[in-house]
Amino acid sequence: MVRSILSGGLAVMLTVGAVWMVGAGLSNGGSNTVQFSAGKAAEQVKAGGERLPQKTVEPSPWVILPFGPRVEDKNILQDNRLENAILMVQEKNYAPAVPILEEALKLDPTQEFVWEALGWSYYYTGQADRAEKLWKQYFELLPGSPKAHMLLAQLSLLKKDWREADIYLKGSLDLEPDNYDIRFWYAQNLFRLGRLESAADLLRKLSAEDPERLDVAVDLAHLEGLLQKYDEAVVLWERIINKIPDNLDYRISYSRALMLVGSIEQAEAQARIVLSDNKSSRDAMRILADIAGLSQLPERVVEMLEALVAEADDPGVKAELQVRLAVYYVGLWRRNPEKWTPERPLELMEKAVKARPDYVPWLNQYAELALVMQKPRSAEGIINRVLTDFNPNNQRALRARFELAVQLRHFDIAEEALRAVFDKFNPDDPSRHLMMARLRIQEGRYREAMDELDSLEAAASRGTVFGLVYHGLTKSEWLALTSTRRLEEHIVELQKAGYTFIAANDVVQYLGENRNAGAVNETRPWLARQIDKVHYAWTGEHRVADHESETKVHKVAFVSFDDGLKSSFQLGTPIARDLGVPFTMCVIASIDELNAPLYAAWEEIANYHKTGGWEIASHLMNANTDQPASSDTNKLVANLSNRIWKPDRNRVESLSEWSGRVRYEFEESRKRIESAVKLDPKSPMGIAYPYSEIGQEEGCNLANIVNPIRTILNEARRTYQAGFLVDQNGYTCFGESPFMISRYEPRWDEDAREVVRNALMNHPVLAARRMRAELATLMGRPYLARHQLELLQRDGYPEEELRQLEDMINSRVSTMADGRNDEQAPVFDMSSRYKLKPTDFYVSAAYRDNRANEELSTSYGELSAGLRLNPYLGIGASAWSGNIEQKLSSNVWFNVRQTTSSSSTETFTQTVNGQTSVQVTDIQISQTRDVQTNRIDRSYYDADIDYVGGGLFFRINDRASLSMLIGEKTIDYGSGVRPGVLGSSDSSIVGSIAVGWKPDFAVDMQVLYSRDLVLSARDMISYDALGFDSTWDVSDSWHLDGHARYYKYEDENAMMSLEGRTLWEINNDLGIWAGAEASTYTVDEDSPFYWSPYWDTRVAALLRWKRSNAPRYSLTLDIRLGQQREKARPEEEAAYSNLKAQAEADGTWDPGPGPGSDWSTFIGASATYRQRIVGGLEIFVDVRTVALREYAEHDVRVGLQANF
Structure with missing residues (x-):
């Protein structure tokens, strides 16, 4: 069993069933037989869930009491030598007495007390064989002597041969059927043989016959408790306490019995009485802690435990209580993190660790809690100490080192740590794929994370088994052990969830039968x-x-019990029979040496096996008992995975001695089980490693010499067919080592629904699908996420967790209703792009430079902040200040008088009388006329613009949200903008309201209304706008989105814009998409105050590259290649047509290019990048540029955001 903070229930059971050797330790007065007794080995649970030391009971010193008729032989009675020998025996000086007693026996063999004294002298001088031989001679001489039968019975008890003792005790009773003490001892031996009801019946008769015999009453009270007849036990303990009020041990037992019947106030009062006499009483403190834990109100538990911590004087007890209190605080914090914080439990664990700096489970617990609190440096030192000083193979420390590296974003170290987790313990465990997927997600390697999840699902689909383990059963609902009601509910609810049950010894065969199964x-x-x-x-x-x-989602389970407790057999048998579920009991094979009433005897185990309801497996021999690893006997270690101290040689055992002892544990335990239960040596049998410790749980003084894990597993493989461990998920998949079969141990108070919930959530296939859904959401693949939800729902995933997962997916993929528009910075975004939950508070600062068209450009700096008030309501504010620059160009046509001149030359040649003469005449002609020409006039304007505003975001439900913005814009105009006005300014209230909803998981829609100012440096013109946005993910690899706006301007003008885009995924691994987009803008009337195109239409092919590692960084890069056309207004076209016609008519001048433009090629690029720098500080960059025919547009925004 994995060590944990126990609530004391097992300690209660161990004390209720206190070990009896052969008596109760009370004087019986006038008995005519030798009284023998043994001290109780009331085993206690140690601090923080330490093991339960199995103590072998040694007999108490032998005492001779008066017996038989007095000897009248004066010669013998007056023999001083014999009298001295008897006195020596009484004083435990046995060796000198032996020759005297031997001589006396030769002189007179009729004296029974001499036979008895000599036999005990032999026994206590190490000659047990001679004692047995002597008493058997005595038995043969006097077969009718009750004394002869009793001496041999006592010797059998000392040999722990309960069956032989039973024979002699019966013989003694046949001779003296009314002898009270023999009947008492016989009842005790019936108990050892597992005949509890028979023993209880006889003890009840004895107690009724002599109510003053408190030793009988004490044993009966313990037995009634073990039989879980707590009401009867309370009556007996009350009677005992009234007679012996100063016995604190009995008062502790009384207090426990009261607690088990639900008399909580009385139980607390009795424990307080013990503390008033002994402030350091661990038992009393534990009872009070258990009482506190029984409260149904965790806040009350914390309050009571805080009081106990303050009250405790003993440092060890205080540390135990601090750890228990820390566990409750952590539970409260996880349920309500807004009310409870992890600081207090971390403080408590820190104090407990200081009290026990070498207790590895607490060190690991402290490190894990420090990691939860985001204090990696505090955890790092503890983790390194555990791995360096105690055990380099410690699984909890190795896993904590992985979490530490992930938290510090040291991914190379994290991967190395993750490999160590599995390579050093269970290399074939497919859950490594789940942890590796987590790491790949943190690294942003989403495709590789998907591959890991696919591998996990493929392995689990070939065979999966869920194991349950319990360590005891009770009828009481007040005892910190699983009640029979809860066990039955656990199994029934698992059956309802689709689980079928097999025997634990059949797990290996079942997994082997599924080796050819798998997904298609x-x-x-x-x-x-x-x-x-x-x-x-x-x-x-x-x-x-x-x-x-x-x-296939395999839902196969098995139920196992460890230790071989009587109560588990007794109470579990009817449940196994009624539900038709085979149970497996892993028994401690050293039952005879244990001599503890809690454990079933071999006879009982064999009988329960014959019923068919129980399979028998091994829990080894002595590996359940911690032993010292040094001369300091107070410091105990798990002996299976540690070399132990050999006091006879005053050294720790050698490696070969350890190996031999481990081999003996495995071989001898199987031999004993096969012999006692009459099992076929060829039948499959499993081994449950004691405390689930094979060198990976706690400290190990072998780890730096040899890997004990491999050695122990090899020994298990030589003798057994399966090995059982305990872990947090309880699943074993096909391909794993059959000697590392996992089991899940429910808490004693764990509800059946919680058991089913844990079983389903930890199922490897379902865990892979859940993480795949979350990963698909991060990757923007809602169909994959949705499909995983459907599969989870089909296979019975817990409804509450399924609903939370669906809510998370819906909130993550819904990005429409955040109230943003092109002119305003975001105020609050509940559905953050990079986080599944919104940031409580953020502050951002940015600079933006924008040229939206040929006429207008803006630049400004902005500040914004947001705060989440609750999961449904957020507020924010922003302010920015900047500049608008506007260029106005006008084409003015006018008439000018144009004079054109032309010249020509005439040549006249004449020949007269043979004489040739040439006459040249120059002719020049000038002409004046009116022609048209144009002039381009450019005017430049600028204005300062400021904005201050706030916003509110309200999440209506999972499919709808509402956002509102309101603020004020102020424009300061430059000189000459308005005729006759120098440096005028104006302001206006602006705002918007948007409603977003999801009619389907793949469709987002938004409608909005906004009132704002037209971007202009010449005049303040407001507008009212209506808009509609929609995105539709046809599939995870095909996305469509569209946007429409209609603006109504204050000057009675109107504008409309339409945009659409489609994208297809080309390569998922590389994040490459391709698609097309189109847009058009149109304004009714031309205006000299703002950009007013008639029809500006663009179509483009788009290539996109996406990389993301949320929340570390995200990058989207787009390349565009397209065509643009700017259509002129009809009146402009008409004017140009007239102008062109006139030019053609005149034939002497060129009208120039027309007012519009035909299709022309443009190229563009854009990038969006966001990077977490450190902590909650992020940098973001948004860049967009388009190179058109005559100018280039751009929009650049860069800034920092701090998330708190």
Whole structure:
């Protein structure tokens, strides 16, 4: 069993069933037989759940009491030598008495007391064989002597041969049927043989015959408690306490019995009486702690335990209480983190660790809690100490080292630590895929994380078994042990959840039968899968059955018990029979040496096995008993995985001695079980490693010499067919070592629904699907996430966890209703892009520079902050200040008088009488006329703009949200902007309201209304706008989105914009997408005050690259190549047509380019990058640029955000 902070229940059971050797230790007065007795080995649970030391009971010193008729032989009575010998025996000086007694026996063999005294002298001088031989001679000489039978019975008891003792005790009773003491001893031996009811019946008769015999009453009170007849036990203890009020041990037993019948106030009062006499009483403190733990109000438990911690004087007891209190505080903090904080439990654990600096379980617990509190440096020192000073193979410390490295974002170290977790213990454990997937997610390697989850699901689909283990049963609901009611409910609820049960010894065979099982791979063509995705998006049903749905979720379980307790057999048998579920009991094979009433005797075990309801497995021999590893006998260690101290040689055992002892544990335990239960040597049998410790749980003084884990597993493999451990999930998958079968141990008060919840949540297939759903959400793949939800629901995943997972997925993928628009910075975003839960408080600062078109450009700095008031309501505020620059160009046509000149030359050649003459004449012509021309006038304007505002975000439900913004904008105009006004300013109230909803998990919609100012440096013009946005994920690899806006301007103008985009995933591993987008903008009337295109239309091909490691960083890079067309207004087209016609008519001038533009190519790029720098500080950069025909647009925003 994994060591944990016990609530004291097992200690109660061990004390209720206090060990009796052969008597109660009370004088019986005038008995005519030798009284023998033994001290009780009332085993106690040690601090923080230490092991229960199994103490071998040694007989008390032998005392001779008057017996038989007095000897009248004066010669013998007057023999001083014999009298001195008897006195020597009484004084435990046995050796000198032996020759005297031997001589006396030769002289007169009729003296019974001489036979008796000589036999005890032989026994206590190490000659037990001679004592047995002597008394058997005595028995043969006097077979009718009750004394002869009793002496041999006592010797059998000392040999722990209960059956032989039973024969002699019966013989003595046949001779003296009314002898009270013989009947008492016979009742005690019946108890040892496991005949509890018979023993109780006889003790009840004896107690009724002589109510003053308190030794009988004490044994009966213990036995009634063991039989769980607590009401009868209370009556007996009350009678005993009234007679012996100063016996604190009996008062402790009385207090426990009162607690078990529900008399809590009386139980507390009795424990307080003990503390008034002994302030250091661990038992009394533990009872008070158990009483506190029985409260149904955790806050009350904490209050009571705090008082006990303050009251405790003993440092060890105080430390135990501090650890127990820390566990309750952690539970309260997890249920209500807003009310409770982890500081107090960490403080308590720190004090407990100081009290016991070498107790490894507490050191690990402290380190784990420090990691939860985000105090990695505090945890680091403890983790390193455990791995360096105590055990380099300690699993909890290795896992904590992995969590530490992840928390510090040292991923290389984390991967190394993760490999050590499994390589040093269970290399075949498929749960390593789950932890590796967690690491890959933290690294942003999502595809590799998906591969790890696929590997886990593939392994688990080939065979999975869920193990349960219990360490005792009770009928009481007040005892910190699993009640029979709870056990039955656990099994019934698991059966309702679809689990079938097999015997623990059959687990290996079952997993072997599933070696050829597995999931079916997706083989449909790509086009068929795409068509099916579209069909599913519209109808919610697949056209072809999904192969992933064929992955089998094995729901097979087994029930096991450790230790071999009588109560487990007695109370578990009817449940196994009624429910038809085979139980497996792992028994401690050294039952005879233990001599403890809690454990079933071999005879009982064999009988329970014959019923068919119980399989028998091993819990080894002495490995359940901690032993010292040094001369300091107060410091005990798990002896299976440690070398122990050999006091006879004054040294720790050698490695070969340890190996031999371990081999003996395995071999001898199987031999004893096979012999006692009459099992076939070839039948499969499992071994439950004591305390689940094979070198990985606590300190180990072997780890630096040899790996004890491998040695112990090899020894198990030589003798057994299966090995059982205890861990937090309880699952074993096909391919794992059959000697590392996991089991889950429910808490004693764990409700059946919680057991089923833990079983389902830890199921490897279901755990893989849950993490795949979360990962798909991070990757923006809602269909995959949704499909995992459907599979989880189909296979019975707990409804509450399923609902929480669905809420998380819905809130993560819903990004529409955050109230943002192009002109305003975000005020509050409840559904953060990078986190599954919103940040409580953030502050951001940014700078933005934007050129939205040829005319306008803006730049400003901004500050914003947001605060979540509760899970449904958030508020925020922002302020920014900047500058607007506007360029206005006008094309002015006008007439000018244009004079054109032309010249020509005429040449006249004449020949007269053979004489040739040439006459040249120059002719020049000038012409004046009116022509048209144009002039481009450019005007530049600027204005300062400021904004202050706030916002509110309200999450209506899982599918709808509301956001509102309100603020004030102020514009300071430069000189000359308004005629006759120098440096004027104006302000206006602006705001928006948006409602977002999800009609389907793959569809987001938003409608909004906003009132704002047109971006202009010339005049303040307000507008009212209506908008609609929608995104539709047709599949995880095909996304559509569209946006529409209609603006009504204050100057009676209007604008409309439409945008649409489609994207297909090209390569999931590389994060490459391709698609197309289109947009168009149109304004009714031209305006000199703001950008007013008639029709600005763009279409482009888009290539996208996405990388993300939320919340560390995200990067999206887009490349665009497209065509743009700017259509001119009709009146501009008409004017240009007239102008062009006139130019053609005149034929002497060019009208220039038209007012619009035909399709022309543009290229663009954009990038969005967000990076966590340190802690909650992030940097973000948004860049967009488009190179058009005559100018380039850009929008750059860069800033920092601090999340608290």
